[in-house]
Amino acid sequence: MIYSVYITSRSGSLLYQKDFKTVNSPITRQKSNDYLVIASSLHGVHAIASKITPPDAVHNHERSKLLANSNRTGLREIATAQFKIFINQTVTGVKIILFVSRDVDETRFALMYDKIYQYYCDYVLKNPFYELEMPIRCHLFDEQLNSVVAASNV
Amino acid sequence: MSKQIKQLGEDIWKTKVDKVNSELFTLTYGSIVAQLCRDFNYNYEEVNAQTFRMGYNIGVRLIDEFLQKTQLPRCSNFRDMAEVVSKVGFKIFLNIVPTVTNWSADVSTFSLVLTENPLADFVELPDDGKATKELWYSNILCGVLRGALEMVQLDCEIAFVSDVLRGDETTEMRVRLVQVLKDEIPAGDQ
Numbered sequence: 001m002i003y004s005v006y007i008t009s010r011s012g013s014l015l016y017q018k019d020f021k022t023v024n025s026p027i028t029r030q031k032s033n034d035y036l037v038i039a040s041s042l043h044g045v046h047a048i049a050s051k052i053t054p055p056d057a058v059h060n061h062e063r064s065k066l067l068a069n070s071n072r073t074g075l076r077e078i079a080t081a082q083f084k085i086f087i088n089q090t091v092t093g094v095k096i097i098l099f100v101s102r103d104v105d106e107t108r109f110a111l112m113y114d115k116i117y118q119y120y121c122d123y124v125l126k127n128p129f130y131e132l133e134m135p136i137r138c139h140l141f142d143e144q145l146n147s148v149v150a151a152s153n154v
Numbered sequence: 155m156s157k158q159i160k161q162l163g164e165d166i167w168k169t170k171v172d173k174v175n176s177e178l179f180t181l182t183y184g185s186i187v188a189q190l191c192r193d194f195n196y197n198y199e200e201v202n203a204q205t206f207r208m209g210y211n212i213g214v215r216l217i218d219e220f221l222q223k224t225q226l227p228r229c230s231n232f233r234d235m236a237e238v239v240s241k242v243g244f245k246i247f248l249n250i251v252p253t254v255t256n257w258s259a260d261v262s263t264f265s266l267v268l269t270e271n272p273l274a275d276f277v278e279l280p281d282d283g284k285a286t287k288e289l290w291y292s293n294i295l296c297g298v299l300r301g302a303l304e305m306v307q308l309d310c311e312i313a314f315v316s317d318v319l320r321g322d323e324t325t326e327m328r329v330r331l332v333q334v335l336k337d338e339i340p341a342g343d344q
């Protein structure tokens with residue numbers, strides 16, 4: 001189950017946030033300002049995690065078969081008793097953050113992430129009237145995202 | 155390494171890329187350049203600047219699609235990057251593989267020689283004595299590459315040095331690495 005999707009820019013500002021209605025969702029609605037705070041906090045913790053990781057640790061990452069791309073030493077995952085948060089960062093620095101149910105593991109997250117990244121490229125970046133680094137308001141992207149969420153929330 | 159990259163480019167071209175009729179593409183680009191020439195009263199320097207800027211705006215967006223489709227991590231050196239640009243980048247977007255050549259001694263500059271150029275099919279430059287000296291017809295490609303590389307923190311200078319349309323023997327783009335923007339590499343990456 002996907003509960004929420006966040007997309008943040010290279011500088012940590014929130015570009016996109018959406019909560020999805022599901023039965024018994026453990027995620028409560030926040031004020032819009034709080035979403036900005038959540039996004040920038042995650043951005044900060046991600047950077048701290050990366051800062052305190054010794055450089056040699058990167059080689060371990062290369063041996064493991066985790067997601068390719070870019071999040072080698074930053075924060076990847078947070079788990080609570082109710083839900084998990086997965087974070088991945090593209091080489092360009094955009095972060096896609098998913099709040100999901102506890103049964104989602106890294107492999108399933110990778111599939112969801114890849115689809116969402118693809119739709120971000122197609123329906124956000126290829127929209128000639130979307131300006132980079134600005135909040136995403138694209139209907140087509142919303143629709144595609146809904147389809148990804150619907151597929152995972154059956 | 156080089157072989158794997160070539161294979162990757164071909165696989166993505168075959169399975170993940172939507173294709174359009176190349177004539178549609180060629181004619182669209184041609185009409186844009188021709189219109190720009192008219193709009194700027196055949197001031198070719200300005201036309202070069204405009205096509206470069208258009209390319210730049212495409213490049214800064216296109217790079218994410220490239221990364222999504224290829225799933226490639228950051229390149230560890232400039233030589234690998236040149237290989238990837240030619241064998242994967244040009245391959246998946248234009249179905250051509252320019253030759254990487256003419257490395258400078260300090261490995262900061264190389265040339266991409268375009269043996270074929272889908273932008274320039276059917277094209278003859280205007281016969282006004284000026285176009286063959288001033289206009290870089292395919293300058294949009296320099297812009298695209300410049301924008302795309304900048305988004306992965308490689309500050310490069312890119313320009314054409316020869317073009318078969320001008321009567322040169324080859325079409326050659328020169329790429330020079332100015333600097334790696336280390337401070338801007340996102341946290342969590344190397």
